[in-house]
Amino acid sequence: MMKKRIAFLACFIMLLLVLLAARLVQIQLISTESFSAHHVNLIEASVKQRTQTVTLDDGRGKFYDVKGVPLAHEEVPTLVLFPFLKKMDWPADKVAGIIGRDEEALKNAVQMAKEPFAFGGKKPIILTDEQTAAINSLKIPGVFAVKEKFNQNSIPAAQLIGSTVMYGSLKVPRYPDQKLSAETRVGYRGLQRTFDEFLLSGGDSKLVYHVDANGGPMFGVDVKYVEPANPLYPVKVITTLDKGLQDKAEKLVDEHGIKKGGIVLIDIASSEIRAIVSRPSMEKRNPDAEGSVNLMFRQAAPGSVFKTVVAAAAIDYQAAKNKTFNCSLTIEGKKDKKHDYGPLNFENSFAQSCNRAFAELGQEISAKNQDFLKQYAEKLNVIGGSGWKGNVYHTPIEQLDQEDKGKIWQDEKLKKDPRMVAKSSIGQQDVQATPLAIANMMATIARGGEKEMVKAVKKVEFNNGTSIVSFPDMKISGKPISPYTALKLQQLLRGVVTSPKGTGAPLADLPYEVAGKSGTAQTDIKRKRLNKWFAGYFPYKNPKYALVAVSLDTDEKSETMTPLFGDIVKEVYKEDQKQVNDGTKE
Structure with missing residues (x-):
């Protein structure tokens, strides 16, 4: 009887190991870009654990009026700060002097941050060309003056422009021949839907900074500016609106x-x-x-x-x-x-x-x-x-x-x-x-x-x-x-x-x-x-x-x-x- 129990337990353990190995194969080799019913990209998730990033542009096409004025977004030269600055001794006084803000306000904003952010919150500060050049000349890790595209809260002609949703929320995949992540935004209504095939993101533009296990910067590795492989994107939809x-x-x-x-x-x-x-x-x-x-x-x-x-x-x-x-x-x-x-x-x-x-x-x-x-x-x-x-x-x-x-x-x-x-x-x-x-x-x-x-x-x-x-x-x-x-x-x-x-x-x-x-x-x-x-x-x-x-x-x-x-x-x-x-x- 004892031998049967041991044999049964051994078989059960072997089955568990086989299932675990199969699961690891699925995670490591098979479903790396579309894991579970939520289509999670495991490679991207892994990279996120080892980096701090700030997205400057999501890569989806943008709408402009008949004169070329942005409709649903604005491109703002602003100050981006990374949260690992809280663990560093950095010249906040010099940065504050350039932008004309209080040094303590800068430091407090960094202390509160859990991810990279544009200083100023919902109304980020807008830098001049001179301020942008001066900040970047300091070459401070985690401090960057860049142009970031912000979606406006109030969109003109909102129903005409339309709306987007996460690709993973669609019941029927619209693009079966394309490898889109579940988080890719696709057109749902209005011009966003009509021109969706033109507007689809060809990849976002972002600042990427590699960090160690404690969230600090990995010195010797510079910040990387990642942009779409195709410089022709994102596209511009020129509407007839004034x-x-x-x-x-x-x-x-x-x-x-x-x-x-x-x-x-x-x-x-x-x-x-x-x-x-x-x-x-x-x-x-x-x-x-x-x-x-x-x-x-x-x-x-x-x-x-x-x-x-x-x-x-x-x-x-x-x-x-x-x-x-x-x-x-x-x-x-x-x-x-x-x-x-x-x-x-x-x-x-x-x-x-x-x-x-x-x-x-x-x-x-x-x-x-x-x-x-x-x-x-x-x-x-x-x-x-x-x-x-x-x-x-x-x-x-x-x-x-x-x-x-x-x-x-x-x-x-x-x-x-x-x-x-x-x-x-x-x-x-x-x-x-x-x-x-x-x-x-x-x-x-x-x-x-x-x-x-x-x-x-x-x-x-x-x-x-x-x-x-x-x-x-x-x-x-x-x-x-x-x-x-x-x-x-x-x-x-x-x-x-x-x-x-x-x-x-x-x-x-x-x-x-x-x-x-x-x-x-x-x-x-x-x-x-x-x-x-x-x-x-x-x-x-x-x-x-x-x-x-x-x-x-x-x-x-x-x-x-x-x-x-x-x-x-x-x-x-x-x-x-x-x-x-x-x-x-x-």
Whole structure:
């Protein structure tokens, strides 16, 4: 019996040794770069134990505005200190004298540090070229003046730029043919996702200092500056945004109390987004929160802004010629308790946004062509995507992540019902459009009917400035409105502002002449929730910008969108005048 127990114990021990040896083989030879379900890189972990490092740049591509100004990061020449300084006698007084700070503050910061850090915390000190040279000339181990890239806490156009997540958090590996560590950041939403293959890190740039078992410096081994093997990376994504206008637009949207909604500003000539704001704001730590959705790309009920589409059809069908409309009645023919406009012609009906007039026009045109609403919405590109899409190196790409297409009918059978046609003709019932599409409609009208895809990115460059890919102007397919129809719509939109009783009359005295259309859509009758819009373009005689301001799911007490629209026009005018005075704009 004793022999059996000994034999069993020996076999058990042998099995344990075999399992231990197998585990060591897995750790040492097989799974060195992807260990466990968390895909831990054991080689990197081993190196971390023997070094102290400070990452100057994570290697992922960066975003810039149309003038080359960084959007989501800043490159700062700053002072980096290593924690092993606490065990050394180092000339802190000399360093403090160069940067103009207290010596004790430097020493205390080092004493508190557990890893290399930029002195100054969340607001690191910014060094001059002279200070940088002076500090580095001291050649103190663990003291370096370097340029470090910091991600900003507040990112302009956050939903457009988008978010990233750790590669290991993705349920389905996106890059099965590439060896990416679990900690590599990949695009999750927005432009970060659209351009992820360009933006992927080619390796970070960092300062590496070898330390002994006690965390002290291994003298005789200099600090190493490690950078990506390919000097062309990280890439630069040059967006169409103007950071100055973007910052002002963000501030104005918040000042006007927009809780849900935002603005879209488009350069008409280039069909490029110059500023875009979506509220609620994005939560940096929660990429799936409500604020992560770009509401400027999501469909919403447009209300009376959609009357512009019906007006285009009425011009072509001559449906409004020599007619007046009883604008004291609702679309059902009952007395309107809110609006008693009396008889109005077509131009004044548009300026004052008479529902009765456009309900009648919609029903009359529908009797001749039941598909007219959809056809004219397509001509003005209210439905169908507005964002740039095409092939890049034979691969299809859509610049704008998760852009809705808009719609007219939930059920095509409804177009045969005159009551439904009346509701749809004033932008209610099933009609849906994105703020981007409405802005693009205004740009289309301002251009005389030419439909252009809207760009958010101009080009992608290598780190040395060489272009990888640029995005040319692209027409939107499909039949457009005629130049004549566009001209008549321009006049109608201008009348909204110049007419004393027009819904855009408060915008009459702006430094740029404005043409546009207001809109209010009921979204929840029981809760009395509304979408409030103002969409238009400016200057009227020489169009440069199309702009939409919208407040979604709001109430009657909230302000209309004309004040926000007007304030943004003023800021654009100031910026244009500044550039003219600087000689950078004609």
